[in-house]
Amino acid sequence: MRSLSDRFRDFVREEKLFGTDDTLLLAISGGVDSVVLADLLSETDQPFALAHCNYQLRGEESDQDERLVQHLASAYNVPLHSAVVPLPRPLPEGFNLQIWARNRRYTHFKKILDEYSYPLLVTAHHLDDNLETLLHHLVRGTGLKGLRGIPLHTEFPLVRPLLFASKEDIRAHALDRGLKWREDKTNATLAYQRNRIRHKLVPVLRDLGLMDSSLRDTFDHLRSTEVFLNRALADHPAVTRRQGMVSIRLAETELSVRDLITLLRFHGEDLGFSEEQYRQMAKASGYVSLHSPTHVARITPEAITMQALQDFKLPNLRIDELPASFGFGDAVMELSVVDRPSSFDGSDRMFCRLPPLPLYLRSRAKGDRFSPYGMGGRQKKVKDFFIDLKLPPWEKDRTPVLTDEAGQIVAIIPYRIDERFAVGPNDESVLEIRYHKQSPEPQR
Incomplete structure (x- = not known):
């Protein structure tokens, strides 16, 4: 089997993820995934810098994570942007640690991107992360967007150049190269749903014969299907978009409730409406209005129109x-x-x-x-x-x-x-x- 290094080079080139002269900002925790990504970037002579967040959640262990990242920055002779991000005190009601940590680190990363003009943030999400995300969305209920897993790149701007590689590939590379990394003990706890999926569900699927190659093919098919479906939804003849207004004309086309919900979900993705509100819009009769925190939907026998609340004041x-x-x-x-x-x-x-x-x-x-x-x-x-x-x-x-x-x-x-x-x-x-x-x- 070809080395992870060779496959990494091919994947980056084929997907045109970044230029060879770009200085990338690598989000690094000290875990095996991000440590291996740093090693792969150094092997390809790709310029990069490191960004790390110390949440101080595990005491001395968190500080040891940071020291390992400092050692890597020194060994690779690359810049390091490290920040200590303590928990808010007192904790707000309904505090979600994972969401808070994610928001804080991406705020930190975005600030560095802007301040130092790095063109891209790279993260070490991999094929197993993609599978866990698919299963997590499937448990909660999702559409095609949730099933196709983690996007390869976003407008953050962010790319994930390890999505082709499995966790097994990554650990094998780390062992073969003699790399040092840190293990976060909280990844073993079953308190979080994602960890239960990782440790309980994924091994069963592997035992049933789920292969990396079939998993990669599935995600490729789902991404391609989503691209063509999105084009069809965006250009649907019943839909008009103008100056922040989305209008779906009902009289011109015979849309089933299910198809109408699909159109509403696609064109109202960032408008704050819930799945239940989409169902209410699709089934409404007469004249009805529904509000999200930022938008209002007007339903008449002729059309459903969604528009920003500020335009109605x-x-x-x-x-x-x-x-x-x-x-x-x-x-x-x-x-x-x-x-x-x-x-x-x-x-x-x-x-x-x-x-x-x-x-x-x-x-x-x-x-x-x-x-x-x-x-x-x-x-x-x-x-x-x-x-x-x-x-x-x-x-x-x-x-x-x-x-x-x-x-x-x-x-x-x-x-x-x-x-x-x-x-x-x-x-x-x-x-x-x-x-x-x-x-x-x-x-x-």
Whole structure:
């Protein structure tokens, strides 16, 4: 069998992982995986530096890990960026040690990449790590993205040049080369699910005949399949993306609930919605809105539209002079003083008596009341007015309310003016309000 060194060179070259002149930043713990990766880089004369985090979780053992890394940096004559990262005190409620440690070390690595202009971070994840990740995702429930395991590279920027090699390959290389490394005793505990998968499940699969070659082939097939599937999902004819908005038109295509969930999951990947919310979107009828921490989904019989919450917030604006124009979200509004028109008809404009400045533009507020034009001066709650209009839930907070300085509602734009601000027979100049709203289901 060819040496790990030769296979490493071929893998890096075939996958075009990094250039030979790039000075890489290697994340090194002192364990056998990262120690072997440092040795492979040195064998290929690849310039690199080391980055290490000491969490001080295992006392003297953690310090010995750091001393080994210092020795390696000296032996390879490469820079070392080491940081002591103690636990927060007191520990916050619901503290997850593994997530905390991962976040802290990647924050440390990113800072070094930026400060020293290293083009890439390299980590020593290998084929067994990939299998454990697949099984971990499978236990929790996952799609194709979870099944294809650890990506070879990410936009961090990060590459994992040992994903082709098994743990057995790595340990054999370390023993053959007489390398020294540290064993983290916490890797043997069964307290963590990943360790239970490693020590209980993976050996059974190996005993059943799972080979490294078949495992590598499986990950290659899954990655290739994902590439083609992602292209199909990204270019699906029912989907339009524009200015942070994702719209899936329902009337044009006959999508099953399962297919619709797949589209929603793909195009809403970074929007914060849960799997249950995707199911609710796909099965909803009528007019419904669902919120994630950062986005809102609007569901109508025609389309599902996902958009950032900030695009749905009306600004509180003071208007000190006219004409004035405003753009917010998918709407444009213009206020101007015009001569009294001969006709008050117009689908995109409304007219009212010219109130004194300043005017104020805002969204609805609790307890708002006004006297809708045409109701003989009777007052009505804005809340009830919206119900009568059958406005979808997301439109109620985005409907502009124009008030005068005293707080009286001048108009609910673009639906109705207040009776008190109706144009009188002696009004020569009036306030014209033009309002145009683009369709939430944009055309291709």
